[in-house]
Every structure is written in C-alpha cells, then in structure tokens.
Amino acid sequence: SVFFTTWHLKSVIQTEDTVLGQVSYSIPEEMPIGSFVGNIAQDLGLDVTRLKSGKARVFTRDSIVYVELNREKGILLLKERIDREGLCGQMTPCALHFQILLENPMEFYSITVEITDINDNPPTFLTNDVHFNISESVLSGTTFTLDRATDLDVGENSLKTYVLKPTDMFSLRINNQGDGSENVEMMLNAPLDREKNAELALILTAVDGGEPQMTGTMQIHITVLDANDNAPVFTQSVYKASIKENSPVGTVVVTVTATDADHGSNSRITYSISNMLDHARGMFEINKESGDVTLKGKADYEKARNFQVNIRASDDGGLTGSCKLIVDVLDMNDNRPDIHIMSKSNVISEDAKLNTVVTMINVEDADYAENGKVHCAINDNIFMLQSTSDKFYSLMTDSELDRERSSEYNITVTCSDEGVPSLSSSVTLTLQISDVNDNAPVFERSSYEAYIVENNTPGLSIFTVKARDADWNQNARVSYILEDSSVNGVPVSSYVSVSADSGVIHAVRSFDYEQIKDFHFRVKAQDGGSPPLSSNVTVKILIQDQNDNPPQVLYPVQTGGSVVAEMVPRSADVGYLVTKVVAVDVDSGQNAWLSYKLQKATDRALFEVGLQNGEIRTIRQVTDKDTVKQRLTVIVEDNGQPSRSATVIVNVAVADSFPEVLSEFTDFPHDKEYNDNLTFYLVLALAVVSFLFITCLVVIISVKIYRWRQSRILYHSNLPVIPYYPPRYSDTLGTGTLQHVYNYEVCRTTDSRKSDCKFGGAGSQNVLIMDPSSTGTMQQIQANYQSSGWRLSSSQPERQPTSGTVPSPDWRLCGG
Numbered sequence: 001s002v003f004f005t006t007w008h009l010k011s012v013i014q015t016e017d018t019v020l021g022q023v024s025y026s027i028p029e030e031m032p033i034g035s036f037v038g039n040i041a042q043d044l045g046l047d048v049t050r051l052k053s054g055k056a057r058v059f060t061r062d063s064i065v066y067v068e069l070n071r072e073k074g075i076l077l078l079k080e081r082i083d084r085e086g087l088c089g090q091m092t093p094c095a096l097h098f099q100i101l102l103e104n105p106m107e108f109y110s111i112t113v114e115i116t117d118i119n120d121n122p123p124t125f126l127t128n129d130v131h132f133n134i135s136e137s138v139l140s141g142t143t144f145t146l147d148r149a150t151d152l153d154v155g156e157n158s159l160k161t162y163v164l165k166p167t168d169m170f171s172l173r174i175n176n177q178g179d180g181s182e183n184v185e186m187m188l189n190a191p192l193d194r195e196k197n198a199e200l201a202l203i204l205t206a207v208d209g210g211e212p213q214m215t216g217t218m219q220i221h222i223t224v225l226d227a228n229d230n231a232p233v234f235t236q237s238v239y240k241a242s243i244k245e246n247s248p249v250g251t252v253v254v255t256v257t258a259t260d261a262d263h264g265s266n267s268r269i270t271y272s273i274s275n276m277l278d279h280a281r282g283m284f285e286i287n288k289e290s291g292d293v294t295l296k297g298k299a300d301y302e303k304a305r306n307f308q309v310n311i312r313a314s315d316d317g318g319l320t321g322s323c324k325l326i327v328d329v330l331d332m333n334d335n336r337p338d339i340h341i342m343s344k345s346n347v348i349s350e351d352a353k354l355n356t357v358v359t360m361i362n363v364e365d366a367d368y369a370e371n372g373k374v375h376c377a378i379n380d381n382i383f384m385l386q387s388t389s390d391k392f393y394s395l396m397t398d399s400e401l402d403r404e405r406s407s408e409y410n411i412t413v414t415c416s417d418e419g420v421p422s423l424s425s426s427v428t429l430t431l432q433i434s435d436v437n438d439n440a441p442v443f444e445r446s447s448y449e450a451y452i453v454e455n456n457t458p459g460l461s462i463f464t465v466k467a468r469d470a471d472w473n474q475n476a477r478v479s480y481i482l483e484d485s486s487v488n489g490v491p492v493s494s495y496v497s498v499s500a501d502s503g504v505i506h507a508v509r510s511f512d513y514e515q516i517k518d519f520h521f522r523v524k525a526q527d528g529g530s531p532p533l534s535s536n537v538t539v540k541i542l543i544q545d546q547n548d549n550p551p552q553v554l555y556p557v558q559t560g561g562s563v564v565a566e567m568v569p570r571s572a573d574v575g576y577l578v579t580k581v582v583a584v585d586v587d588s589g590q591n592a593w594l595s596y597k598l599q600k601a602t603d604r605a606l607f608e609v610g611l612q613n614g615e616i617r618t619i620r621q622v623t624d625k626d627t628v629k630q631r632l633t634v635i636v637e638d639n640g641q642p643s644r645s646a647t648v649i650v651n652v653a654v655a656d657s658f659p660e661v662l663s664e665f666t667d668f669p670h671d672k673e674y675n676d677n678l679t680f681y682l683v684l685a686l687a688v689v690s691f692l693f694i695t696c697l698v699v700i701i702s703v704k705i706y707r708w709r710q711s712r713i714l715y716h717s718n719l720p721v722i723p724y725y726p727p728r729y730s731d732t733l734g735t736g737t738l739q740h741v742y743n744y745e746v747c748r749t750t751d752s753r754k755s756d757c758k759f760g761g762a763g764s765q766n767v768l769i770m771d772p773s774s775t776g777t778m779q780q781i782q783a784n785y786q787s788s789g790w791r792l793s794s795s796q797p798e799r800q801p802t803s804g805t806v807p808s809p810d811w812r813l814c815g816g
C-alpha cells in the first residue's frame with residue numbers, strides 16, 4: 001500500500017509537469033489487474049459526463065490492451081498484468097503509449113504509462129549445476145571459468161555480484177572485460193588432495209541489487225582426479241615372524257600389506273624382495289600380488305638364526321615403499337648329539353687302579369637350549385662315566401677288572417639331548433683287558449699216583465702231569481720243574497725227569513722193585529710271568545713187581561769144592577725128615593710164592609719133597625740095599641708168569657757112621673785135575689805179567705826222555721794245556737729234568753751157583769749187608785751151619801720164607 005502510494009504521488013507530480021493533452025503515468029510492473037493507473041478525468045480536466053458523451057475510449061496500436069478506461073469514474077485501470085521484462089526487455093525506460101479518443105467532439109489525448117521495474121527476476125544460471133574434473137595435481141592459482149548468471153531485471157535490480165561458497169579451496173574472481181561484461185572465474189587456493197576429498201561441492205550464488213535481493217545459485221561439482229602422489233605404505237615398517245627350522249618349502253612366513261592412498265592403477269601394488277643379506281638369498285620369495293612371503297629354501301637354525309629381508313611395494317606409477325622383515329628361525333631338535341672321542345686307550349691292564357681314565361669324550365649338540373642339552377650314560381657298571389666339565393666326559397674304571405672273568409668290554413656310550421622328542425647317538429668302545437700274571441698254575445689233581453712195572457727201559461714215559469693257568473699267553477705258559485728232593489739219599493733227578501714243556505714224567509733209570517717199591521717227589525708248575533707264579537703237586541710212583549728174580553736157595557749151601565751131605569741112618573722110619581730146602585725169592589706176591597719139587601733122584605722111591613715147605617722126607621723104610629750116596633735134585637719154582645726156578649742138589653748119605661760115608665765121598669777126580677790145571681795157569685800168568693811189566697818200564701822211560709828233550713826245544717812256547725775229560729764224566733748229576741744217559745751198574749745175584757757172590761765159602765772175603773729184620777735168620781743159619789759142620793738139625797725154621805722174612809730187596813751180596 002505504501003509502495004503503491006508512492007507511485008501514485010509521483011504520477012500526480014508528473015501530471016503537473018505535462019502539457020495539456022498529454023498525461024504520463026508511472027506504474028510498477030506486475031500490478032494486479034484492475035489496479036488504478038491514473039485519474040485522467042482529473043488530470044485532463046475533463047468532466048465525467050463528457051467522457052460519457054464523448055464515448056471516450058482507449059486507442060492503441062498494440063495488440064494487447066493493458067489499460068482500460070472507466071468512463072464513470074474517469075480513471076484508468078489496469079486491464080492486463082504487465083511484465084516489464086516481457087514488454088521492454090532490457091530497454092529503459094519502458095512505457096506504454098496510447099490515446100484516449102473522444103467523440104462529439106472528436107479529440108484525443110495522449111497517455112504515456114511508464115512501467116517501472118520491480119525486482120521480480122532473480123539472477124539465473126544457464127544450468128543449475130556444473131561439473132568439473134580437476135586433477136589433484138593442479139597447482140594453486142589455477143582458474144576455472146564459470147558460467148555467468150543473467151538477471152532480467154534492470155538497473156538496481158540487475159545482477160550485482162557473485163558469492164562462492166565454501167571458500168576454503170576456491171576463491172572467486174570476477175574480471176571486468178573491456179566491454180563491460182564480466183568474466184567469473186574460480187581460482188584454486190589450496191592444493192587438491194583426492195585422497196582427502198575426492199569430491200568437492202561448491203555453490204555459486206549470483207546476487208542482484210534489488211530490494212529485497214534475489215539470488216540465483218549454481219551447484220559446482222568438482223571431482224578430484226587422482227594423481228600418483230602417494231607411495232605405497234606398509235602397515236608396519238618392521239615385520240617380525242618366526243619359522244621353525246626345517247619347515248617345508250612353501251610355508252607362509254608372513255603376509256605383508258602395503259596400501260596406496262591413490263586410486264586405480266596408481267594404487268595397484270606389486271611386492272618384491274628388494275634385498276637381503278647373503279645368507280638369506282634364495283631363502284624366501286614373495287607373492288607379488290598378495291604379499292605372502294613363503295619359504296623357498298631350507299632354514300637351518302644351526303646356520304642362521306634369523307634373516308632380514310627388505311620388501312618393496314611399488315605402485316604402477318612407479319612409487320615405492322619398503323619395509324623390513326625379520327624372520328627368526330626357531331630351533332627344532334634336529335641334531336643328534338655328536339660324540340667325539342678325544343683320546344682312548346684300547347687296552348687296559350687288569351690290575352689298573354680304580355678310577356683309571358680309559359677314554360675322554362667330547363659331546364656336542366648343535367641345537368639350542370634344551371635341544372642342545374646332552375646327557376651321557378653307559379651300559380656297563382664296571383665302568384663309570386664322569387662329567388668333568390660341560391660337554392666333557394671321562395670314562396673310568398669303577399670296579400676291579402679281571403681279565404680271566406672278562407677279557408673284553410664293549411662299552412656303549414649313549415648321549416641324548418633333552419629335546420622333545422629326544423635325539424640320541426651312541427658309540428661303542430671296545431676295551432681289551434691286558435693280562436697280569438695273577439693266577440698261579442693249578443694242577444688238575446691235588447696229587448698224582450702212577451704205576452710203573454720194574455725193569456722198564458730207561459727213558460720210558462710214565463705219565464703226564466698237567467697244570468692249567470688262567471692267565472694269558474706268556475703268563476699262562478706253564479713249565480714243569482722237578483723239585484729237588486732225595487729218595488733214599490739219591491737225588492730224585494736220578495730216578496725221574498719231567499719234560500718242562502709237556503709235563504711228561506720219564507723214568508730215568510730202570511727200576512727194580514726189589515730195591516725200591518715206591519717213592520714220591522714234587523713237581524712244580526711255574527708260569528712264564530714276571531715274576532712267575534707256581535704251585536706244586538706230589539707225585540707218587542709205585543713200582544710194580546715183575547718176576548725177575550729166581551728163587552734163591554739158602555740151604556743146603558752149594559759149595560764148589562766140598563761136598564755136604566745129609567745123613568740118614570739106615571734105621572730111619574718112613575717119613576724121616578732128611579733135611580729142608582730153604583729158598584727165598586726177593587720178588588713179592590705170587591712171584592715169591594715158592595714150590596718145591598723133586599726133579600731127579602738116585603732112587604725116586606726113597607724120598608719126597610714137600611711141595612710147600614721143601615722138606616725132604618723118606619717115603620719108605622731105608623734098607624741095606626740102598627746105596628750110601630744118594631743124590632737128589634730139587635727144583636724150586638716161584639709162581640710168577642713165567643715162573644722162575646732154581647735147582648739144588650742135595651746129597652744124602654745113607655749110612656750109620658762117618659767112615660762109611662767118607663769112603664764113599666772122597667774120590668772126586670775132577671777136582672784134583674782142576675787144581676793141577678790151576679797151578680799151571682798161575683805160573684803162566686806170572687810169566688806174562690813180568691814180561692809186560694818190564695816192557696812197560698822200557699817204554700815209559702823212553703817216552704819221558706823224549707818229552708824232556710821236546711820241552712827244552714819249546715821252552716818259551718808256553719802252549720795252553722787243555723784238560724781232557726772222557727765223555728762219560730760229563731754232568732751226570734743233573735737236575736733230573738734233563739734226559740741223560742744214565743750209567744748204572746747193578747751187582748746182582750741171579751743164580752747162587754753162577755754168581756760171583758758166594759755165601760759162606762771158606763777163605764772168601766764176603767760182604768754181607770742185610771736187612772735188620774732178616775739178620776737174625778741169616779745169622780742163625782750161618783751159626784748152625786758152622787757149629788754143626790755140614791749137618792743141619794731139624795730144629796730149623798720150617799716155615800716158608802715169605803716176603804716179610806726174606807731179606808729186603810735192599811740187600812746186596814758182593815763177592816771179591
């Protein structure tokens with residue numbers, strides 16, 4: 001209302017300035033239809049009735065009649081809405097020109113209605129939004145031209161200015177072109193970063209100068225295009241991973257990730273291993289797309305405990321980022337303990353002291369911690385394994401050794417680590433136990449007894465003693481030694497010898513049971529050790545009898561010259577004991593069991609001999625017809641196999657008186673002849689001996705003279721004198737362990753008649769050595785014989801001489 005009023009007043013003022021007949025009005029555009037434009041009746045000074053009568057009307061050439069005339073009131077009213085911009089465009093001023101025509105009289109009046117602008121049009125842009133694609137790499141200060149807005153209004157109401165919001169990135173620049181037009185630009189103030197803001201939205205507002213202001217806006221959409229301005233970045237600058245050693249090839253160690261803030265190909269990342277230390281070369285590979293680092297080689301904790309790998313990530317634009325990968329290798333128990341023998345002795349003496357070190361061992365395990373902790377043990381309790389210091393062990397003896405019990409030990413040293421599962425290794429040491437001479441030889445038996453039949457050949461092996469020695473080799477080499485002793489005052493070595501090597505006992509001499517029945521000695525077995533050990537054993541040799549002695553007739557005594565006869569009185573009865581043949585046999589047992597038989601007799605019918613006792617008795621009455629001189633041959637036999645015998649001639653005189661006997665027995669012609677011959681031979685021998693003596697004297701004197709002369713020639717030559725001993729005088733008194741030729745002579749009597757030894761012979765020099773036990777008997781025999789001349793009484797011992805009463809085998813009869 002106020003607005004309108006103002007315009008109306010103005011119109012009034014304009015009316016006063018116009019000339020008569022011409023009225024101007026001014027109204028703003030866009031007045032509603034029927035709005036009051038001007039009171040022409042008043043302004044033209046016309047009466048309303050004139051208007052009616054004159055049929056006043058509006059005349060215009062325009063096609064559209066905007067204003068109509070109200071004749072009743074004489075005012076102009078708006079008939080059509082007026083849009084100044086539609087009517088005049090940008091032309092100013094904008095006015096309607098028309099005439100009011102009157103009739104009666106015809107007259108007209110020119111009316112001008114100026115249409116004033118009201119701000120009814122906002123500035124407008126051609127498009128409501130505009131789209132820009134701007135690379136983020138665009139520099140600050142770069143300008144971008146924007147569309148201008150248009151405002152149909154004119155004057156004050158026309159476009160005044162622009163506003164761009166927000167202002168942080170871009171600012172608006174309006175350049176006045178020379179022709180008065182304006183150029184609207186926006187200028188980049190700060191660098192773009194697609195990674196921060198990929199899309200920007202701005203609003204450009206165009207503002208006019210109207211009151212109230214009107215604005216038009218345009219959306220500006222900016223898409224920030226990517227530039228490769230970001231390098232790939234790893235999520236971690238250092239990756240740490242661990243793998244077990246001996247992991248299979250292809251094991252994924254770690255996956256590295258890098259990101260690239262860029263877009264598209266600028267953010268497509270390719271991974272690669274940029275460098276690694278020598279020992280890691282070939283160890284890993286990386287999947288260039290996924291970033292999986294996998295194991296390619298064999299990780300061995302004992303060779304490398306960790307690896308460092310540099311990994312690079314590159315985008316397609318060529319930017320790179322890198323990170324470091326540290327891979328720790330975890331120890332697995334993959335190494336067995338390694339046993340090393342530092343020094344060892346293969347042989348140890350069985351008398352080695354306790355805790356003698358035999359072997360020193362070093363054990364290593366390449367693994368780490370528990371996997372490398374090693375314990376060692378052995379399978380033998382004779383020995384002991386002692387840890388001297390870490391990883392070093394000494395194998396030493398822990399108890400007494402005895403080669404005879406065990407000469408060799410296989411000691412297995414087993415070392416195992418503490419890993420799970422535990423690994424172990426072992427080594428076997430062979431230890432020989434060397435011998436020490438700690439065992440003496442031992443005979444197989446505690447004593448020996450052996451038999452040998454007398455009259456053996458010297459050198460005969462009797463039997464063998466055997467001793468064993470538990471030691472070894474030289475210490476077990478047994479030598480047999482005959483211990484010195486004497487048998488009946490004679491060194492035992494003259495009886496037997498022992499073969500040192502074999503232990504065979506040999507008879508050195510021929511034994512005579514009648515001289516020695518048994519004897520014993522000691523044999524020592526000695527080993528070859530140093531010092532040697534020995535033991536001894538008693539050996540008893542029993543000599544067995546052989547029937548090597550014929551019976552010996554003790555009575556009647558057989559003499560060379562004289563004749564001894566038993567007297568039998570003619571009056572003797574049947575069974576008269578004539579005499580008794582007494583014989584002994586130095587053998588023993590059956591060999592000394594004697595029997596007596598009558599071999600020959602002058603008259604077989606007269607005498608008999610007791611088979612057992614040797615008694616000669618008459619078996620019939622003696623008659624006068626029987627010859628005085630009776631001659632009996634009695635054979636004495638022993639019971640040996642074969643048996644031996646002796647014969648004795650018993651002269652019996654069957655007479656009542658001595659003269660009768662003597663006449664019968666004196667004539668022994670063969671005895672006289674024997675004496676004559678003896679005398680002749682004695683004279684001859686004397687002559688020969690005298691001759692030889694003289695010859696020897698001559699020879700000796702000649703030799704002496706010759707030697708004296710020779711020694712004068714060789715006075716200064718001083719030749720050595722080599723003593724000469726005949727071979728038979730070599731060492732005959734040996735130890736008994738050596739074999740010698742043993743010379744011995746035994747004087748023995750085989751047959752009393754043929755022997756050099758005679759018993760009781762007149763004038764002979766007899767030596768009688770007798771066993772005391774039988775001395776009495778013998779002396780009694782001799783005494784009886786000598787006292788009674790040639791007769792023996794019947795009081796003689798009637799018993800058969802037995803081994804107990806006969807002279808012992810020791811006795812010897814030696815005749816000169």
Ligand SMILES: *[C@@H]1O[C@H](CO)[C@@H](O)[C@H](O)[C@H]1NC(C)=O
Pocket residue numbers: 408409410430
């Ligand atoms: C020791 O080992 C060796 C060889 O393996 C073997 O011949 C010998 O009989 C073993 N000795 C013992 C006492 O086990």
Ligand SMILES: *[C@@H]1O[C@H](CO)[C@@H](O)[C@H](O)[C@H]1NC(C)=O
Pocket residue numbers: 483535536537
């Ligand atoms: C024989 O051995 C015994 C023990 O058996 C010993 O007492 C004796 O001395 C030894 N004799 C000799 C001569 O070595």
